[in-house]
Amino acid sequence: MANSSHAPAFERALEEFRKGLKKRDQEENFKKTTFDELKKCIGDLQTKQHSLRRLQNLNRLKPFLEAMEQYGKVVTIFCNSNDLVAFVWVASSYAEAFGELLDTYEHIGENLPLFLQYENLFHAQPHTVRVLTLMYEDILKFHRIALRYFQQPLWKQLFDATWKTYKSRFSGIISNMARHRNLIESQASLSQIEAFQESRRIEDDRFDAQMRNENLGRSRAVYGWLKAANVDTDQYHFSKIRADYPGTGKWLLDNSTFKDWFNHQFPMIPPLLWLNGIPGAGKTILASLVVEEVRKLKPLPTVLFFYCKHKKSERDNFLALARSLLAQLLKQDKGLLLYFYQKCCDSGEAALDSPALVDELLTFAFQNCKSAYIILDGLDECAREERKKIVQWFRRLVEDLPTSEPERFRCLFVSQDDGVARKDFSGLTSIKIRIEDNKHDIDEYCRVKAENLKGELKLTEEKVNTIASTVANSIEGMFLLAKLIWINLSGQTSIRGLEEELKPQVFPTEINKAYERIMVRIKQQASPARIEEVLTLLGWLVCAKRSLKWHEIQGLKAINLDEQFVDHERQKFLVAPKDLCESLVEIRSDGTLELVHLTAKFFLVDQGHVDPPAQEIKLASLCVDYLNLPVFVDRPTGRGILNGDYASMDYAVLYWIRHLEAGVLQTDGNESLMKELAESLEIFIDQHWTSPNATFIVSKRNSDRLQFFKDLPFYEKLEQTIVSTRKQLTFFGKVKKDEIALDLADIVSNVREVLEQVLSSPMDPAIQNDIELKYGNNLFRCPRFSCQFFSTGFPSADERDIHVGKHDRPFPCAEETCPGYIFGFTSAAEREKHMRDMHPISVTQDQEFPTDQDIHQSLQSQQATESAQATASVVVQKPEPDPEPQNIPTQSRSRQEQMRKEFKCYYCSKILQKDIT
């Protein structure tokens, strides 16, 4: 009678389940157990719970066990094998979770038919056996999800935030089971089963898509909240630099100390390593190589990295670094999403700013992380206090690891070797980059560069070799110097020019000399007007308050103050930045223009090519004059948008004040520039003043700074403007209308409204392209000055609106199906009231705690259950060891009080009433 043609479908489902198990579980925990053993295990658990007085009513498992036992028998008959049926039993010592699990098993049990009564049907209509395989898939799917859930290291902490979502997944599976039972009970025909299978597939796809969508929404909210700097752009940029020199940095990978730190499988302590060297030795490029190598490891650990950057607020402090690592942790551990999302909703902040919360999230994410490599580069580029915070936090993370798992986290600190670093990294194992270490890499680098020169200037092989070794031997391990020398040599257009540069009295042997040679060449080759432009551009890059995008630079350049309009066509730079400034600048893949190295900034300032105080005042004037143009006084127009009139608006609106504050620190020697600034400010305040009701108290520090303007008629308004604007820039909440001194926020809003209208109307692709060239991408931006997305924006209005909603109503309802979840509430108190009114807490596990009588009956029935033959193979997931017993009150609950209670239907969310005691 046995028919093994159904076996492959069962095998496939089982194999699928096995594949989802962790290796250790496949080998150890996924063992075959008899049905009696399973029952004994449950009985033992119940006895133990009884002794601890933490008993859950395990009787609820009975229908499930009964159905599964019969299921095993039926399948054995039809597949001629008792090896196929696998049950998994998931238990937990965490009372709340265990109660929820029992609930789920109870629902499953209720929805499984008693299979033996349909044995004849399965014989008479073999196609109905197909339904058994579908049920089998469902049961395994439930267990696969449940197992994965309970195997997360910190699932208990995640339970409140995550169980609801899992429960909704289980309810989908359980309703499938109910529909399967229906098919059996109604003796469905083959075509009905097939139709059902198809509808189930569609329904599963729909459910999966819905889950993906929900998670996408949550991810967006969390990433928006984390506001993390994009380190992938950095990594890409540094990897690209290495790409032309395969094998570069190999010396580090072969270094024995490094190998000890790196070794994945046979870790040799130390887990904390400090890589240091002289400025420009190539440390950052090596750090990017280490990131790449870690990414090749198998099994892949969590890979975390950060490149610090001098005076860039999104890259020079602990908070920025932490946000980035949190975003990276989340990307590599999707299990964190629901927890982060809950924290994001509870925080009431549109961007993660609270140090305590940052610490909590980092600690949590690392506790949930089994193995991580952390690479932190350029710590010397952060201010002293921030540097200390970073080092202390990560030293503690690694040093406090239990001795049983010292290799769980490894951290590589990369920085210059200065006094501060020596103190911060005292006691750590270190690798100092010596001249002989990167010599081979530098030789190779010089060889490739010389080869390029050979083609351009038609040099002999011998000459090329001599030049390559001259450069390589003179730079003493400083990669940056080699790079600058080659920039200079490659820019020569004749052999004579080249020979001149190689003369000992001209050839640079230190970094500033190399920069100087580049400046000499720029000046030699450019007209005075061009030199002026180059110096202006370099001045902007030195003083910019954040990285400037090329389109913003073009917008600033296009400002025509004489004729009071923006003249992109005739005033923008017509040559690429590299042609203007040689390789003193680099354009990044995200469109930002950067100086080639921090030392270039110091050089430009030290050698007087850029005068920061004067440059700051000029930039303040430029921003203010720009905002005084008629285009910002008249209503914005579509023509103005297309003309690029507002291309630098975002930068000017936020940073005019920062340039002013930096400029007024040193007014001596810059009196005429200051006078010009004063004139511009007077017009500025006159044009944009909103007559706010509030009067701000001006601190002595602020009024001292504004000393230069003291006697001017608009001084008081200027003071108020400064304090009000500062608040707008730094306060993360909503600034009240009557506290805002200037109408800039309104102007921005009007301009963006017109820009969005233009974008939403049908448009020639060439025009669209031109708009992107002038304004960049992600043009749907947040109106709040203090928000990162004021400048970086979103690709669509919807995404921006959701983000803005989080500013305005940052406390969403915890029930994802409630409209309050989407719209949120303005305060935590308002949300709590809503939760109390609309979502009163449902029956708790406590109310279901069984009485002594229940316990007695339950144990009796366990023993009385007939000792069935072990026809089924059973997989037992061992329950976790119980924590220490706690002092639980010993009185049993009274059952006298009877009341009507509302219950929500597991499947359709309908509210039903039932008497409970």
Ligand SMILES: Nc1ncnc2c1ncn2[C@@H]1O[C@H](COP(=O)(O)OP(=O)(O)OP(=O)(O)O)[C@@H](O)[C@H]1O
């Ligand atoms: N292995 C390499 N191959 C090619 N170019 C390199 C390599 N290493 C460094 N460079 C070049 O030298 C420049 C300086 O290197 P890098 O920024 O890594 O130095 P650093 O030691 O980190 O400097 P700092 O101490 O100032 O942070 C890089 O911009 C890159 O162009």
